[in-house]
Amino acid sequence: MKALEFSSALKQRGFTFFAGVPDTILKGVIDVLSADSEVRYVSATREEEAIGIAVGAYLGGQQPVVLMQNSGFGNSIGALATLPLLYKIPLLLLISWRGYRGKDAPEHSVIGTCTMNLLKDIGIRAETLTDKNCDKAIARAVGAIEERQVPAAILIKEGVIS
Amino acid sequence: MKGHEAIEKIVRALKGDELVISANGMISRELFAVKDSANNFYMLGSMGLASSIGLGLALTVPNRKIVVLDGDGNLLMNMGSLATIANLSPRNFVQIVLDNESYVSTGGQPTASGTVELEKVARSCGFKLCRRIEDANGLETLIEELLRADGPTLVLVKIESFWKQVPRVARRPEDIRSRFRDSAKHSLAPALGRKCGIRS
Numbered sequence: 481m482k483a484l485e486f487s488s489a490l491k492q493r494g495f496t497f498f499a500g501v502p503d504t505i506l507k508g509v510i511d512v513l514s515a516d517s518e519v520r521y522v523s524a525t526r527e528e529e530a531i532g533i534a535v536g537a538y539l540g541g542q543q544p545v546v547l548m549q550n551s552g553f554g555n556s557i558g559a560l561a562t563l564p565l566l567y568k569i570p571l572l573l574l575i576s577w578r579g580y581r582g583k584d585a586p587e588h589s590v591i592g593t594c595t596m597n598l599l600k601d602i603g604i605r606a607e608t609l610t611d612k613n614c615d616k617a618i619a620r621a622v623g624a625i626e627e628r629q630v631p632a633a634i635l636i637k638e639g640v641i642s
Numbered sequence: 643m644k645g646h647e648a649i650e651k652i653v654r655a656l657k658g659d660e661l662v663i664s665a666n667g668m669i670s671r672e673l674f675a676v677k678d679s680a681n682n683f684y685m686l687g688s689m690g691l692a693s694s695i696g697l698g699l700a701l702t703v704p705n706r707k708i709v710v711l712d713g714d715g716n717l718l719m720n721m722g723s724l725a726t727i728a729n730l731s732p733r734n735f736v737q738i739v740l741d742n743e744s745y746v747s748t749g750g751q752p753t754a755s756g757t758v759e760l761e762k763v764a765r766s767c768g769f770k771l772c773r774r775i776e777d778a779n780g781l782e783t784l785i786e787e788l789l790r791a792d793g794p795t796l797v798l799v800k801i802e803s804f805w806k807q808v809p810r811v812a813r814r815p816e817d818i819r820s821r822f823r824d825s826a827k828h829s830l831a832p833a834l835g836r837k838c839g840i841r842s
Contacts, residue, residue, distance in 0.1 A: 497698075497702065499698070520701065522697075522698075522701070522726070522730065523726070523729075524694075524722075524726055525722030525723070525725060525726055526720075526722055528688075528690065528691060528694075528720070529691070529694045529720055529722060529723055529726060530694075531688075531691070531694075532688065532690075532691030532692075532693075532694025532695045532697075532698065532720075532723075533694045533695070533697050533698040533701075533726075534698060535691075535694075535695050535698060536663075536694065536695040536696060536697060536698020536699040536700075536701075536702070537698040537699070537701065537702045538698075538823070539683060539695070539698070539699055539819070539822055539823050539826055540698065540699045540701070540702030540703040540826055541702060541703070541823070541826065541827055542702050544698070558687075558688075559688050559691060561687070562686070562687025562688045563685075563687065563688040563691060566686065566687060566815050567815040567816060567818065567819040568815070568816050568819065569819060
């Protein structure tokens with residue numbers, strides 16, 4: 481699907497505050513968000529920082545989204561555990577799934593293999609985005625957030641968003 | 643000056659409508675002991691992120707001053723945050739760094755702030771007003787000046803490494819969140835977003 485289509489689907493669900501660290505897979509989405517005057521995209525230096533900014537935006541009344549690569553999710557497990565998971569703060573995490581089934585640069589292989597298990601182990605439900613399930617994946621992630629008031633993730637593999 | 647003395651003076655200098663994010667460890671505990679308020683968000687873990695939470699708030703609640711009560715160890719753990727804050731330059735952002743040049747909660751190990759002048763790092767990043775203070779006498783006046791100025795502003799408050807022991811924050815994290823979010827809502831400017839299905 482097109483980045484614009486995916487971004488519009490998020491906007492329709494009321495997500496208009498975004499913070500993140502770039503990744504190649506997310507490039508199109510970040511470009512669309514950055515150019516859209518109806519939303520705000522904040523570029524952070526690290527993923528933990530993006531989580532902190534998103535939590536601040538939530539406390540300020542927004543429904544925030546955090547964008548990151550899965551290696552950055554690895555960086556930010558402690559921040560997720562001691563901030564949104566501890567305080568029960570709903571965030572939508574868009575995580576690019578580098579190293580999926582080992583088909584990527586070697587530095588992505590370890591995290592690529594265990595991304596889903598890491599999410600599960602810290603209590604974050606995850607949906608995997610495909611060409612055909614955009615609305616359903618977002619709806620299910622939002623459903624998980626509503627039900628549990630903690631972050632939920634949408635994992636995005638290479639080639640799904642153009 | 644002593645840490646609790648600094649926090650007492652800072653609280654006195656605040657007008658009362660500021661939203662305060664306090665760093666984990668002794669800073670949150672002492673703030674809770676000095677004056678608990680619905681306007682305080684006590685960060686219990688996530689070391690380093692008080693300034694980032696403050697930034698997210700400053701961008702979404704532009705009509706209130708956001709005060710981050712930070713520590714030197716916290717600032718050093720997320721120093722990139724200074725660049726992000728300066729890059730976006732929210733006018734309502736005030737960062738007060740209580741600097742004892744050590745990690746007191748974990749046994750007093752020294753931090754780099756004994757040699758690195760952190761307020762100059764903030765200035766280099768582009769903070770609009772940066773100060774360092776060692777004398778307790780001028781602290782209240784200085785905080786008032788910072789609150790009046792266009793942000794982002796930062797002050798490094800040099801304190802003794804000793805903190806008297808105070809109890810942990812006696813509130814559940816979810817309660818801290820809900821109470822604070824309700825308090826911030828009272829001033830909510832027209833939000834960027836439409837409502838979605840997530841309850842607050």
